[in-house]
Amino acid sequence: MEPLNLDELEGLARARLPADIWDFIQGGAGGEWTLAAAAAQYRRHVLRPRVLVDVSRCDTTVHLLGDELAAPIGVAPMAYHQLAHPEGESATARAAGAAGALFVVSIFAGRTLEEIAAAATGPLWLQLYWLRRREFLAELAERAERAGYRALVLTVDAPKVARRLRDIRNSFALPSDVNAVNLDPALTATAHRRTAGGSGIEAHSREQFDATIGWADLAWLRERSALPLVLKGVLTAEDAALAVAHGVDALVVSNHGGRQLDGAIPALAALPEVVAAVPDGFPVLLDGGVRRGTDVLTALALGARAVLVGRPVLWGLAHAGAAGVGTVLDLLRTELTEAMVLAGRPTLAHLDPTALAPWPRGGP
Numbered sequence: 001m002e003p004l005n006l007d008e009l010e011g012l013a014r015a016r017l018p019a020d021i022w023d024f025i026q027g028g029a030g031g032e033w034t035l036a037a038a039a040a041q042y043r044r045h046v047l048r049p050r051v052l053v054d055v056s057r058c059d060t061t062v063h064l065l066g067d068e069l070a071a072p073i074g075v076a077p078m079a080y081h082q083l084a085h086p087e088g089e090s091a092t093a094r095a096a097g098a099a100g101a102l103f104v105v106s107i108f109a110g111r112t113l114e115e116i117a118a119a120a121t122g123p124l125w126l127q128l129y130w131l132r133r134r135e136f137l138a139e140l141a142e143r144a145e146r147a148g149y150r151a152l153v154l155t156v157d158a159p160k161v162a163r164r165l166r167d168i169r170n171s172f173a174l175p176s177d178v179n180a181v182n183l184d185p186a187l188t189a190t191a192h193r194r195t196a197g198g199s200g201i202e203a204h205s206r207e208q209f210d211a212t213i214g215w216a217d218l219a220w221l222r223e224r225s226a227l228p229l230v231l232k233g234v235l236t237a238e239d240a241a242l243a244v245a246h247g248v249d250a251l252v253v254s255n256h257g258g259r260q261l262d263g264a265i266p267a268l269a270a271l272p273e274v275v276a277a278v279p280d281g282f283p284v285l286l287d288g289g290v291r292r293g294t295d296v297l298t299a300l301a302l303g304a305r306a307v308l309v310g311r312p313v314l315w316g317l318a319h320a321g322a323a324g325v326g327t328v329l330d331l332l333r334t335e336l337t338e339a340m341v342l343a344g345r346p347t348l349a350h351l352d353p354t355a356l357a358p359w360p361r362g363g364p
């Protein structure tokens with residue numbers, strides 16, 4: 001059966017993955033309150049369609065840090081795509097390229113940055129966590145630039161990996177054939193170690209992530225790379241203003257898909273204050289809970305330049321490798337185009353807060 005939307009794809013993917021890997025992908029932190037809130041937040045808005053507008057042409061093209069993208073929908077950075085499919089990030093890169101979509105590659109990719117670049121035909125960004133061993137960051141930044149990556153994305157909401165209860169209960173550890181090949185193997189040994197009552201991923205982050213970094217440290221990374229710098233995981237106006245003041249080039253409003261601070265504000269709810277705190281035209285992206293075209297439309301109407309999609313990409317990989325990722329990106333773009341046409345807003349410039357109203361009496 002070919003899925004007709006991402007809900008159907010989710011069911012198909014679940015049937016193909018071992019339970020502990022499914023839990024690692026799907027799970028959130030703590031009581032998964034923020035994870036649940038992400039999906040609910042989109043339903044708090046209704047659309048205000050305009051009529052008698054010429055919608056015979058619909059244009060979803062967007063520009064982002066110097067690149068043109070076919071649609072404002074990209075792939076969020078996620079560790080270890082090989083958990084979902086043996087080809088891993090190479091398959092994702094092929095599919096993203098074919099769809100004209102941005103692919104943000106995780107520092108914990110299972111394919112080398114160069115292999116991924118060879119498979120890609122669209123723009124790649126490299127996501128970094130700030131490791132204690134800074135020399136690895138410098139080396140990765142340099143390799144990314146050489147391989148044609150277009151930006152660095154520093155994830156700032158993870159001084160450590162949060163307590164994800166599903167992983168703790170499963171004593172989750174990485175399978176031996178899944179590796180962060182862009183790093184020294186010694187760095188990720190702990191992530192492979194199964195410990196009763198603990199998550200290998202969380203233990204690994206406690207050992208390797210640098211929890212001391214602050215705004216002033218961004219200059220160190222800047223000095224080592226000419227690539228634009230994007231911060232991922234900003235949820236407040238205060239931090240958005242600090243990011244602009246520190247010369248950051250773009251932001252991703254994100255609570256890490258509910259996998260870090262449980263109880264954190266949904267990204268969609270944080271978006272307006274972040275957009276208001278940055279200069280006009282400053283690129284603000286959003287991720288978390290985007291599952292249909294109308295979700296994309298809602299985020300764009302509230303000021304996002306583009307959205308990133310996480311878990312559904314791994315569902316696509318699990319279902320059918322690169323073709324499955326293509327299905328995810330194509331479905332979202334088809335749904336977005338239809339929503340823009342039916343809402344009487346045929347270009348991205350037509351998307352502004354007047355496209356939305358609060359759901360009557362607070363939500364469905």
Ligand code: FNR
Pocket residue numbers: 024025026038076077078079106107108127155232254255256257258259287288289290308309310311312
């Ligand atoms: C992630 N995410 C993530 N973020 C990041 O900056 N670096 C990473 O390595 C990872 N790894 C990762 C693995 C898995 C399995 C998931 C599900 C997520 C977070 C990701 O970039 C994004 O913020 C969320 O996944 C977006 O939410 P949705 O679309 O999954 O709801």
